[in-house]
Amino acid sequence: MALLKLQTDQFRNLSADPVTFSPSFNLLYGENGSGKSSVLEAIGYLGLGRSFRISRHQAVCRHGQNRFTVFGVVQPVVDGPAPEHSHAGDHHRLGFARNIQDKETLLRVDGETVRGLSALARLLPVSVIDPGVFEIVAGGPGQRRQFLDWSVFHVEPSFASLWQQCQRVTSQRNQTLRNGRLDEHLLRVWDGQFALLAERITEARQSVVALFQQAFQSLLDEIETPWVDGLKMDFYPGWDRKLSLLEVLASHRDQEVRMGHTLYGPNRADLRLRYQGRPVAETFSRGQQKTLVILMKIAQGMVLANLGKQVTFLLDDINAELDAEHRAMLAQKLYELRCQVFVTSIERPQPELLWRDTIPDFRMFHVEHGRLSEE
Numbered sequence: 001m002a003l004l005k006l007q008t009d010q011f012r013n014l015s016a017d018p019v020t021f022s023p024s025f026n027l028l029y030g031e032n033g034s035g036k037s038s039v040l041e042a043i044g045y046l047g048l049g050r051s052f053r054i055s056r057h058q059a060v061c062r063h064g065q066n067r068f069t070v071f072g073v074v075q076p077v078v079d080g081p082a083p084e085h086s087h088a089g090d091h092h093r094l095g096f097a098r099n100i101q102d103k104e105t106l107l108r109v110d111g112e113t114v115r116g117l118s119a120l121a122r123l124l125p126v127s128v129i130d131p132g133v134f135e136i137v138a139g140g141p142g143q144r145r146q147f148l149d150w151s152v153f154h155v156e157p158s159f160a161s162l163w164q165q166c167q168r169v170t171s172q173r174n175q176t177l178r179n180g181r182l183d184e185h186l187l188r189v190w191d192g193q194f195a196l197l198a199e200r201i202t203e204a205r206q207s208v209v210a211l212f213q214q215a216f217q218s219l220l221d222e223i224e225t226p227w228v229d230g231l232k233m234d235f236y237p238g239w240d241r242k243l244s245l246l247e248v249l250a251s252h253r254d255q256e257v258r259m260g261h262t263l264y265g266p267n268r269a270d271l272r273l274r275y276q277g278r279p280v281a282e283t284f285s286r287g288q289q290k291t292l293v294i295l296m297k298i299a300q301g302m303v304l305a306n307l308g309k310q311v312t313f314l315l316d317d318i319n320a321e322l323d324a325e326h327r328a329m330l331a332q333k334l335y336e337l338r339c340q341v342f343v344t345s346i347e348r349p350q351p352e353l354l355w356r357d358t359i360p361d362f363r364m365f366h367v368e369h370g371r372l373s374e375e
């Protein structure tokens with residue numbers, strides 16, 4: 001799916017005028033503070049249910065207002081000429097509204113209220129590449145887990161509900177661990193449920209890691225980098241798989257009671273990146289880390305593209321982070337994968353510098369005071 005129409009109400013400084021986008025590339029440029037990132041942030045709300053810049057919904061609601069909405073129309077992208085008759089059924093209308101005072105979120109798909117964010121997220125897989133993205137390599141395991149789980153969510157339909165159940169059981173288990181007098185019987189009940197969910201989550205993650213590694217390897221085969229050979233990417237499920245999770249939990253009971261929370265299980269999973277046996281974060285230069293993250297993001301797009309799903313990439317403010325060669329490589333690959341892409345920049349972009357070979361269909365927008373004018 002690609003986002004073809006966007007309309008917001010009381011979202012940061014954005015005007016309420018509807019905007020029509022290209023299913024391919026959209027280039028947004030404008031001065032600092034004009035509203036470019038806010039456009040990408042609004043798109044992100046439809047695919048992620050939150051801002052990719054800040055955790056509080058309140059921050060995006062126009063100052064002095066109590067409610068904001070984001071509305072979008074998504075449509076599958078067909079290769080070649082558009083079909084003669086496009087059916088209304090091909091489109092989906094997505095809506096996200098948040099009342100700040102009541103802390104209530106209203107989600108709608110095709111006019112119907114839906115309960116979970118996944119109904120929206122499935123229709124618009126959004127992947128963000130902004131200056132913070134490099135934390136996937138440089139940051140802790142949580143960043144990589146989030147990165148991995150984004151693909152798992154889009155590939156394995158049962159994952160969202162499994163993960164939700166696992167979060168609930170983990171929180172009950174943590175409460176029991178923290179309880180002054182340990183209820184060993186109750187803890188065993190939670191352990192049993194936790195271990196079952198952990199198995200299913202780990203299976204789902206492992207199968208997606210296999211697809212991801214395949215895509216990543218084929219990408220590495222195409223490019224020339226001196227570090228390709230020594231690089232290893234291993235999935236750590238959150239405990240030593242030579243033992244069952246139940247065994248691990250039983251043998252670390254005292255430690256977990258002392259800490260008051262769950263120390264082993266899928267909530268500790270990681271995608272371990274090593275170069276010649278050492279963590280990449282310790283050995284790679286900043287530039288090498290950036291290249292690696294970009295390749296990982298492209299590989300993630302490949303995994304979904306191979307399953308017939310189109311990813312919408314939001315490239316926010318990356319000119320200062322990536323040199324022209326890397327930007328071109330990224331744009332070229334995303335074009336080949338038929339991804340929808342939004343790129344922001346301060347200067348008016350020069351499309352001929354963005355792509356190596358063909359210049360795809362694109363739309364260019366000048367952003368001024370929260371208003372987009374197409375050029």
Ligand SMILES: Nc1ncnc2c1ncn2[C@@H]1O[C@H](COP(=O)(O)OP(=O)(O)OP(=O)(O)O)[C@@H](O)[C@H]1O
Pocket residue numbers: 011012013030031032033034035036037038039058059060061062063317346
């Ligand atoms: N809640 C809000 N209500 C009203 N205006 C806001 C709100 N939050 C931010 N703004 C304003 O909206 C404008 C848009 O900011 P945004 O970050 O989207 O700009 P940008 O074009 O991406 O800028 P830069 O190039 O500096 O990153 C800014 O001028 C900011 O002061």
